[in-house]
Amino acid sequence: MLFADIDLLDENLDYRTHQWVGVSDGRIAYLGDAAPEGADAAAYGEVYDGRGKLLMPAFYNAHAHAPMTLLRGYAENLPLQSWLNDRVFPFEAKITPEDCYWGTLLSCAEMARYGVVSFSDMYYHMQEGARAAIDAGLKMNVSDTLIAFGDVGLDELPLRAQDDRLVSELHGAADGRIVVDCNIHAEYTSNPRAVADMAAYAKANGLRIQLHASETALEHEECKQRHDGLTPIRYFESLGVLDVPVTAAHCVWVDDEDIDVLVRRGVFVAANPASNMKLGSGFAPIPKMLERGVNVCLGTDGMASNNNHDMMQDLYLLALLYKGATHDPAVVTPKQALAAATRMGALSQGRADCGYVAVGAKADLCVVDTSGPSWAPMTNPLVNVVYAGHGADVCLTMCDGRVVYRDGSYPTLDVERAKAEVDARTKRIIGEL
């Protein structure tokens, strides 16, 4: 595809008008302020009329539980313990592998709709989740959840064999779109032996780790009581977890010393502003993290606490709420927020050639229709993207050069079937409860 005469946000997220961008073999092969010459131009296939549109890097969702679309609207307005114990856990106990496939496929549809091409996921029955992402044409960092109560090591858990199987069957599958990560659900749902084993397993296999850390004040404080004053971040560091690349979701209650560790170890912090507000967890110290150089990326989390995968809504929150929380309107610039939602997310997934618009990068792109009334005047296009635009303004999403959403159509999946399946499966599960 050749995007013709289109405005864009370049690799520095700077605005350029009237550009031509050619995509071939899944990558950006041409970028210039005029059309490529003759025969070259034809090689890109369809010419896309870019007038009135903005080409951007697509979004990378750094923290999700994709099958949880099944729970959308089911666990609302509840204190965290009741949310978890009375609603989420009993519901999840009824979810089958096939349910996970359809829940993930619907998540993929939502993400494609809103310009998201890749997501880091933490759940169960991950073969099914990965199958959905492959079918949908998206990228996914798959991690099967480690939960290990009692003094049990990784080798004694079924997860060990599952992870071996995930790695052999899926790591690098679908032309590298599927990446298998290791997982540690959280400090409070595991024991030091299993955590250390998982760290060693990740190191031995060259894998990354996804985990939750310091989501709630209770978790953070109880961890310190259990582990000689170690916070979740320092507990994980002490067990070798941070020796491999880690994406730590939430980090709402991290302290200054934790932030030092996050910087020193290059940990990717997946901010989940919607989820953290909805569950009453609080506001992460994102301004301080950005100032100190933490790799901040952005996630939608599960649909029982968000309740959609519109990353532009989360982007808006990321660029908005910390100004309110700190009483400082200068913190978290639009560019920092947009980088978190794009390039930093790609890096958090180990996808070094993704998340920016330049020749050689993977063609993970979204096109935003800037013709709506919220986009005028175009005094500051980047500000319009972050604060005035909407996920629904995305009119084309491309992953590795393949169109996965365009003008209401989903070329890779049957969205009506996905909606109907999730609706029926949710009804079945609620009926069983």
Place this chain on the structure above:
Amino acid sequence: MLFADIDLLDENLDYRTHQWVGVSDGRIAYLGDAAPEGADAAAYGEVYDGRGKLLMPAFYNAHAHAPMTLLRGYAENLPLQSWLNDRVFPFEAKITPEDCYWGTLLSCAEMARYGVVSFSDMYYHMQEGARAAIDAGLKMNVSDTLIAFGDVGLDELPLRAQDDRLVSELHGAADGRIVVDCNIHAEYTSNPRAVADMAAYAKANGLRIQLHASETALEHEECKQRHDGLTPIRYFESLGVLDVPVTAAHCVWVDDEDIDVLVRRGVFVAANPASNMKLGSGFAPIPKMLERGVNVCLGTDGMASNNNHDMMQDLYLLALLYKGATHDPAVVTPKQALAAATRMGALSQGRADCGYVAVGAKADLCVVDTSGPSWAPMTNPLVNVVYAGHGADVCLTMCDGRVVYRDGSYPTLDVERAKAEVDARTKRIIGEL
């Protein structure tokens, strides 16, 4: 129009499936779970296929500065004083009446697009703003800004004659769509004599008052220093302002005694969550206000601090952020938030027969397309509206029975012209600075 076989949120915001709603003479004339009989049905004109759609009360924007679309993206990421003194005030000094018309018309386009039918506005050149609302087919509570430094009374200000003229020319105009309100910009931009005069003027003329109160901590504290410990709310009460119906925007820093006053006087508090966060003002005590029975409504504020008029985005914020700020996920229910954005907003504008779906109410409606992937499953439709839905899902907006937005079209206005005018006028003003 006859909405056929449509799901809806009724006057209690409860969900009903497969309803028929007939609109005639600007009002809801029929509501039932079957089509009206024979000749009656034909009287409603077009039959709208409601399958896969949700009919809701339209939104009422309780606090806006509509011409400020001209400033969208112009004053970003700045401390409040610099935002105001270095960017907003110098820009505003260049705005002409015709600029106000086009800025307001573009705001009207945005609002119609996102299901908003009515807005309370506080700015200058209000004849022009009202003209735009009339042209756009929307409702508007017009208030020309009182700013009065020094010991000057209302009679000595040009505003007195302007308000007389507004009242005689526009109060009740366009079949009641235009309402003229009085205005007090804020405590810190006026003197007690002018404020008391305005209160008396409003009382004598049977008008409502729009004002700003306790937006920032500085304003709140300085007011107490200037006025023997009186907060802005108690200062206004002491001068008779609260003897008439008042919409007080922001109220971020109100204390418990202020909240008592707000309840006792039936003041409408226009929450502006986006603006308060973006300018670093803080979080209003909305949960406490709701618990104590304050009339909470919702506003978008000006586009230099939001940056769009998508009320569903503000609705989402209203239902989300106070859970984070109070660490209590049970505060501000979806129903409370939606009532603030609809019925309470209508009441704040003195529009008693607006803001709910029932026979006899004004036909101020929006239709939401629930076919997008974020709407499945439909476990809790109201929760989906508030947390999963998007302003862009609005596919039809109706004001007093007249369609003002439908499927990308704006029957009442030329949106391309409005965008082009605002773009050109903004460029002109920036060029003059």
